[in-house]
Amino acid sequence: MKINENYLRLEESYLFASIAHKLAAWKEANPRREVIRLGIGDVTLPLVPAVTEAMHKAVDEMGRQETFHGYGPEQGYSFLREAVCGYYAARGTIIGEDEIFVSDGAKSDLGNILDVLSLQNTVLIPDPVYPVYVDTNVMAGRDIRYLSANRENGFLPLPDQAPRADIIYLCSPNNPTGAAYSREALRRWVAYAQEHGALILYDAAYEAFVCEEALARSIYEIDGARECAIEFCSLSKTAGFTGTRCGYTVVPKSLSFGGHGLHALWLRRQTTKFNGVPYIVQRGAQAVFSPEGQRQTRANLDYYRGNAALLAGALQARGVWYTGGKNSPYIWMKCPDGMSSWEFFDYLLERAGIVGTPGSGFGPGGEGYFRLTAFGDRGRTEKAAGLLKEIL
Numbered sequence: 001m002k003i004n005e006n007y008l009r010l011e012e013s014y015l016f017a018s019i020a021h022k023l024a025a026w027k028e029a030n031p032r033r034e035v036i037r038l039g040i041g042d043v044t045l046p047l048v049p050a051v052t053e054a055m056h057k058a059v060d061e062m063g064r065q066e067t068f069h070g071y072g073p074e075q076g077y078s079f080l081r082e083a084v085c086g087y088y089a090a091r092g093t094i095i096g097e098d099e100i101f102v103s104d105g106a107k108s109d110l111g112n113i114l115d116v117l118s119l120q121n122t123v124l125i126p127d128p129v130y131p132v133y134v135d136t137n138v139m140a141g142r143d144i145r146y147l148s149a150n151r152e153n154g155f156l157p158l159p160d161q162a163p164r165a166d167i168i169y170l171c172s173p174n175n176p177t178g179a180a181y182s183r184e185a186l187r188r189w190v191a192y193a194q195e196h197g198a199l200i201l202y203d204a205a206y207e208a209f210v211c212e213e214a215l216a217r218s219i220y221e222i223d224g225a226r227e228c229a230i231e232f233c234s235l236s237k238t239a240g241f242t243g244t245r246c247g248y249t250v251v252p253k254s255l256s257f258g259g260h261g262l263h264a265l266w267l268r269r270q271t272t273k274f275n276g277v278p279y280i281v282q283r284g285a286q287a288v289f290s291p292e293g294q295r296q297t298r299a300n301l302d303y304y305r306g307n308a309a310l311l312a313g314a315l316q317a318r319g320v321w322y323t324g325g326k327n328s329p330y331i332w333m334k335c336p337d338g339m340s341s342w343e344f345f346d347y348l349l350e351r352a353g354i355v356g357t358p359g360s361g362f363g364p365g366g367e368g369y370f371r372l373t374a375f376g377d378r379g380r381t382e383k384a385a386g387l388l389k390e391i392l
């Protein structure tokens with residue numbers, strides 16, 4: 001018996017452990033000072049009433065003989081897939097119900113999709129990046145090439161700067177940088193993928209934060225994307241489902257490589273290795289897409305947007321360069337005075353009691369940058385904005 005040695009090649013991430021360690025030491029030295037956490041990548045507002053009501057009802061159904069549900073369809077219940085189709089259609093994007101695969105979140109599918117793609121493919125990953133894309137490919141043993149996201153390209157690299165690769169990861173609005181691609185920029189990526197026979201894995205976990213008209217909510221807003229892209233969506237950040245677990249992945253039937261449709265392979269993979277998302281959770285997810293659920297979740301998104309605007313306002317007032325904040329819950333700022341990411345972490349904690357996330361934790365390209373999140377509560381975010389104006 002031999003282990004998968006690729007796991008030994010994974011780089012240990014000390015990011016969140018180091019943050020916790022530094023914070024604990026600081027608290028011990030400053031027992032009376034308040035900590036403001038702007039580092040969390042998790043939502044804080046509870047599920048909206050439309051969702052919890054639907055889930056309560058589903059729980060009761062599960063407890064009655066006539067309405068009990070056992071195994072459901074691996075792809076997800078039709079009621080939820082129809083609701084997702086309706087959500088796309090309302091924005092003018094037509095997706096077939098059977099092209100939607102309900103999942104327990106985007107992270108699982110982003111990793112699992114690699115099952116149906118050859119190990120011989122090279123992978124293109126932006127730097128800095130959400131670490132899941134890198135680690136899942138290291139685990140599989142694929143060759144990774146990096147694409148520099150930087151201040152010059154607004155942290156939105158384009159294909160003319162890219163090394164050749166077969167699989168391309170794009171995340172927009174981006175975690176960690178908050179930057180979001182315009183339709184025009186995505187058109188260039190789709191054209192590039194078509195020209196080179198590459199596949200785009202498009203992470204749209206933050207699509208609901210997009211408010212500017214020129215920015216895409218889905219890669220399928222671009223002609224030709226149905227022939228070269230898979231889209232990963234999640235209710236985690238858009239509807240507070242980080243602990244409830246539900247997402248959906250769109251695999252168009254028109255996606256074909258070497259004469260083989262990816263849809264059929266993915267369906268086969270899912271029906272073999274996945275037994276679906278709980279009925280109760282899918283009823284909750286369906287309620288997100290109801291008119292009431294949409295109204296209520298929009299109010300939560302507006303709350304986070306308000307937080308982001310406060311933080312962005314403080315940076316603007318001090319002339320600090322940043323991306324994000326408008327179409328994303330993340331703000332990605334340049335550390336002042338040439339500080340490194342960790343130097344600024346220490347400075348911010350010491351001077352203001354604010355905890356953020358060092359950009360270098362998302363890849364070498366993040367060095368010298370810092371991520372702030374809008375997922376905190378309003379009062380503390382207001383206080384943080386005031387402190388930032390004082391110390392920057």
Ligand SMILES: *Cc1c(COP(=O)(O)O)cnc(C)c1O
Nearest residue numbers: 105106107130175205234236247
């Ligand atoms: C949070 C997040 C996800 C969503 O993950 P889930 O498994 O659906 O909770 C996906 N991609 C990115 C970039 C994220 O930040």
